[in-house]
Amino acid sequence: MSSASPASRWRGPVQLVAKRIGLAFITLALVSAVIFTISGLLPGDAAQEVLGQGATPEQITALRHEMGLDRPAPVRYFEWVRGIAIGDPGQSLVANMPVADIISERLPNTLVLAGLTTLFSVPIAFLVGIWSAVTRGRAADRALNIMTLAMVALPEFLVATIAVLVFSVKLLWLPSITIVPQDPTLGEFLRAYAMPVMVLGVGVIAQLGRMIRAAIIAELDRPYVEMAVLKGVSQRRLIFRHVLPNAVGPIINAMALSLSYLFGGAIIVETIFSYPGLASLMVNAVTSRDMPLLQACAMLFCATYLLLVLIADTVAILANPRLRQG
Amino acid sequence: MNITSLIRAAARLPVSGKIGLVLVIFWIVIAAIGPFIAPYPPGSFANQEVFAASSSQFWLGSDFLGRDVLSRLLSGARFTVGLSAVAVTIAASIGTGFALMAAVGPRWVDELLSRGMDTLISIPSKIFALVLVAAFGSSLVLLTVIIAITYVPGNFRIARSLAVGLARLDYVEVARARGEGRLHLALVEVLPNMIKPLFADIGLRFVFIVLLLSGLSFLGLGLQPPDADLGSLVRENTSGLAEGALAIIAPAVAIASLTVGVNLLIDAATQGKAR
16 A cells, blocks of 8 residues: 555546546547448438439439538538537438437437436346345345346337236226326326336346346455455445445446446337337437438437446546556 | 257256247247248238137237238248348357457457447447448348347457457467467367357347347338338237237247247356356
8 A cells, every 4th residue: 555645646547537538539439430431321312312203413413512412521521520519410301400409309308218217227226136146046046037037138119018008908007108298297297107117127127137246246255255244244234335335346337338228228118108209219210311310319329328338437447446546 | 069968968957948948949940940830821811800819710819900920920930030040140250250360360450350349339239220220221131231230349349358368378379389370270279169158149149139120120120021020020010009919919929938038048058157
């Protein structure tokens, strides 16, 4: 242990975090290049899409020029990136309005759905993970293992179908379409969100629960745990005061991963419940081949993913005393 | 490995693993012979009634157009299992091929491949697949390639960490000193020793691929009519949800039994090795 001053003790981790932030930006730039390239590879372009099949070549050339599509790809790419950076990713081809307006209307809905799902599923996942870790190898753990293993592999639309059948068709408790009410009471709000949150939560709980179990078990095999057990520490104290603080790194990482799983799940869930969120917007953009909208949605999802990973890395660095020494 | 030792290994699996194995074999058989044992042609309007319940003539009832659900499920399973199997083979071949190049090749190859794959892996797989489908469309061949490409980075990451670990071991160094070429090092020295963990990864990726393919088809962005995989069957019968029609439940349960089966089998097989 070095007796460094507080300031220099933090220099190591701050440098590490700064490096991670830099790397995240580089990755985001590369991702944007990949998305731009793929979505620009197709033979027909936006001008063709707008004018339809019956357009003359002259009309298309004129519109291409007007839309700036006849400029070289690198120029268009940098224009596009600049647009995204200042919050103006262009004009939607189908809705004929700025992409930014459409997205800002939908984004809050997806954030609410993701937030509620997180609130609902993370505590349950902890419960599942901790319970199966402390009963490792016994009946409870084995049963939970099979259950989570099956839940990970269930397609969202099966879970959604069963949920709709049980709660809206048979029991008539919940609506089968999620309509976000204006100025809802708490009851209305919960009723509207109960099913999409449950369906999305199934996958998150299973995945996160399994990873939390693995993280705790990795710690349980360490000598310090044996020491604490021999010292007579109660199991509750052992898990919450000794093991969990040491497992923060991997657990935060697992949370970032399973929250990013939420986006994938949201694509199906938002569509099934006709929920006006970002993921169903992206599906519509694919169906109508609205490339500017699609590119913007894809970038938003990728940026969020990178942000989650970055937060997880930062927390792991700050929580790890060994890394903190630099 | 011969057949008796395989059977002995299967007998040693825990109950959950045996259930998984039975489900996996069941779906492989269905994918192989399904269309031949189907009672009706999958496209024929066999039943006057739509969303009919199960009967002795129509075991799984009829769909939204009065077609036999069992027959459509049998032909849909072939698309789901077959397309996913081809896609996972392509994904694993490319991913593992690149991983071996990274392990035995010069350092800059490893750097280049790893950075490139790191970039692709930070695009969530469903988002990546959606962008690819939007750009290229989803004919049968394109869909297979798109789904395969989506899962190359994940396989590369696992395979590279296995291959790089092996390539550093002494016996590979010895082979290198002996003057063996890079191709020999990759295929004869490294690859055979990473087959087992690689198969576990391929199995998990197969599950992801089945889920992705069914999800895309469910959204109407996957397999296009008249072809229909299990996800398309769920999609086309969504109007039967309110009456709890078998036509929507049966294909959804079929997908789940396939993916859960593979997961159970892999979990049991890999745990047996660790013990």
